[in-house]
Amino acid sequence: MDKNKIKILPENIANKIAAGEVVQRPESVVKELLENSVDAGARNIDLIVKRAGKVFIQIVDDGEGMTEDDALLSLQRHATSKIFTYEDLEAISTYGFRGEALSSIAAVSQIEIKTHLPTEEVGTYLRTDDGINISKEKGAYPKGTSIIVKNLFFNTPARRNFMKSDATELKHIIETFKREALSQPSISFKLYNDDDLIFDLPAGSKEDRIKAVFAENMLDALVEVKELTDFINMTGYTAKPNFLKKNKGDQYLYVNNRYVISKQINHAVFNAYEHLLEKGDYPFFVLFLDLDPKRVDINVHPSKLEIKFEDERDVYNFVHAVIKKSISSHDLVPTMSFVDNKNENEKLAYNSFVKLNRNDFSDRPALDNKNISFRHTDYNKTSLSDNEIDALFGSLNMDNRKQVISSTDTPGLQEKEYKETEVDATDKTKNQQGMESSFIIQLHNKYILSQIRSGLMIIDQHVAHERILYEKALRAFDANMPFSQQLLFSQTIKVDAGEYAMLKELQPFLTKLGFEIRFFSKDTIVIDGVPQDVKLGTEEAILLDILEEYNKNQKERNQGDQDSLAASFACKAAIKAGDKLSDREMRLLVDQLFATSIPYTCPHGRPIVIKIPLDEFDKRFGRTS
Numbered sequence: 001m002d003k004n005k006i007k008i009l010p011e012n013i014a015n016k017i018a019a020g021e022v023v024q025r026p027e028s029v030v031k032e033l034l035e036n037s038v039d040a041g042a043r044n045i046d047l048i049v050k051r052a053g054k055v056f057i058q059i060v061d062d063g064e065g066m067t068e069d070d071a072l073l074s075l076q077r078h079a080t081s082k083i084f085t086y087e088d089l090e091a092i093s094t095y096g097f098r099g100e101a102l103s104s105i106a107a108v109s110q111i112e113i114k115t116h117l118p119t120e121e122v123g124t125y126l127r128t129d130d131g132i133n134i135s136k137e138k139g140a141y142p143k144g145t146s147i148i149v150k151n152l153f154f155n156t157p158a159r160r161n162f163m164k165s166d167a168t169e170l171k172h173i174i175e176t177f178k179r180e181a182l183s184q185p186s187i188s189f190k191l192y193n194d195d196d197l198i199f200d201l202p203a204g205s206k207e208d209r210i211k212a213v214f215a216e217n218m219l220d221a222l223v224e225v226k227e228l229t230d231f232i233n234m235t236g237y238t239a240k241p242n243f244l245k246k247n248k249g250d251q252y253l254y255v256n257n258r259y260v261i262s263k264q265i266n267h268a269v270f271n272a273y274e275h276l277l278e279k280g281d282y283p284f285f286v287l288f289l290d291l292d293p294k295r296v297d298i299n300v301h302p303s304k305l306e307i308k309f310e311d312e313r314d315v316y317n318f319v320h321a322v323i324k325k326s327i328s329s330h331d332l333v334p335t336m337s338f339v340d341n342k343n344e345n346e347k348l349a350y351n352s353f354v355k356l357n358r359n360d361f362s363d364r365p366a367l368d369n370k371n372i373s374f375r376h377t378d379y380n381k382t383s384l385s386d387n388e389i390d391a392l393f394g395s396l397n398m399d400n401r402k403q404v405i406s407s408t409d410t411p412g413l414q415e416k417e418y419k420e421t422e423v424d425a426t427d428k429t430k431n432q433q434g435m436e437s438s439f440i441i442q443l444h445n446k447y448i449l450s451q452i453r454s455g456l457m458i459i460d461q462h463v464a465h466e467r468i469l470y471e472k473a474l475r476a477f478d479a480n481m482p483f484s485q486q487l488l489f490s491q492t493i494k495v496d497a498g499e500y501a502m503l504k505e506l507q508p509f510l511t512k513l514g515f516e517i518r519f520f521s522k523d524t525i526v527i528d529g530v531p532q533d534v535k536l537g538t539e540e541a542i543l544l545d546i547l548e549e550y551n552k553n554q555k556e557r558n559q560g561d562q563d564s565l566a567a568s569f570a571c572k573a574a575i576k577a578g579d580k581l582s583d584r585e586m587r588l589l590v591d592q593l594f595a596t597s598i599p600y601t602c603p604h605g606r607p608i609v610i611k612i613p614l615d616e617f618d619k620r621f622g623r624t625s
């Protein structure tokens, strides 16, 4: 009796098993076919699906095609034209390399391949129901390759039953189609579902493609990202903070032009938005990271959606810093118009699915909001260029420098850092703007009005100061150099058990902020010093307010302790609406505001600055020029 028990699996069974990893649903077939056509150098790719790909998926490309022998080989496992040695993998420029897509697909469907090399008289037609028994014909076919995948999972009932509704499967197909299309703007793509043309994307630039895939005015909602270094490049677009979208599906990340999913990179981007993001908000982005293929491992998973960076931490920091710079260097000051913004084209028609309205999408979870959600619908237009904004803030800074005088009467506005600029400040010729921007007034002790080149700028004094203090607090946490003003008379205050425990817990941070606290007994603490920004006489109230706000923040948002504390401190210590400010204080506030990293929105996402352009006044007054 044969005691051996191990047998090599028959090829068709091995292929079926491998298919389990590669082909999970119609969308996986679509992904593999699209990528093969791109790899084959196609300029035009048509994708045709029926019943969301469950019964029929066809790809038609005008790529390089296959000889008869190659076509036969393509159906075998581990048959690929894309790598020959393992080292090739380190410099891979094609999507494919595992040579197992077509064999896997063939194992679980009925597949037909028509392929015709541009240089040959006749082409090849292959057909197989199991990937093993192949029938063959010769004929004249269009140049390129056409592959039809019928009755997916017809021979694997478990998989077949696992497929979701047509709407769900189609949603996945569309998502994959968009991912591929976004990374290959120079290829024209079409997608038909049940004979409806649902996407028609002509070849063009990356920008053209973004518009065609999402919305004609999509770019208005985005900030360009572009950072080229020796080690890594990042290009693409990310959402302006005012156009954030509650939808996790809209992040497109490409590493060496391959769509990938990376929690770390997403996190790096989200983090760069700080508190511009409400809980549940995710910024839309289309980002392309390019780096030496040797520094990424793409062969972590058969679907190649996961990757591993060699220097995970560096990439994270790079992405974080670049996104932060991109969103903060951009003009995000909303323009106010007196005229009601009912005008349709002011709104961003987020039309990624408008072409699909004939289909049933009842079970799609994230697609029901056709419009990108605006946090501040009334202020969604921006119009100043970067240069203008530089000029504008430049002129303000000049003015401020002229005004620098030591001040202690409003502790909220510290001037120390600005003193060194005093010298050149007196030099009037430095004000190259040559414009009278010296006027600055306070409206109802609440808003600061100032002339800017393009018209009028209005700043909400409380949120402006909040932003300044918030960033200052974060810096204080980092710097570990507490700076506090000593109280002439230490203050003893009574706290309840909860407050006491919280103070104990937060003490290290509070100390860094400048609070000097002693724990006296179970319900008594003593304040010896407070941060410079705390108005004398309000120490106790502010400390307790901060605790309360911190508590609230912790519950409502999932901020880290430090961020939350910084935001609470900023909110409570900031000057309030109703506080009268002197001319000098207003200028300092403006100056400090524009020295922050994101002077446009407060830590809670409210706008800080709006501007009314001069033509808006002209329009109102019926002036033609």
Ligand code: ADP
Pocket: 032, 036, 037, 040, 061, 063, 064, 065, 066, 074, 079, 080, 081, 082, 095, 096, 097, 098, 099, 100, 101, 102, 103, 145
């Ligand atoms: P891989 O893409 O990993 O090489 P596949 O199983 O997807 O493996 O494809 C096997 C081979 O078939 C490819 O290497 C390629 O040579 C050929 N091939 C597949 N699709 C096409 C196509 N649309 N045009 C030309 N050649 C193709």
Ligand code: MG
Pocket: 032, 035, 036, 095, 096, 097, 099, 101, 102
């Ligand atoms: Mg492939």
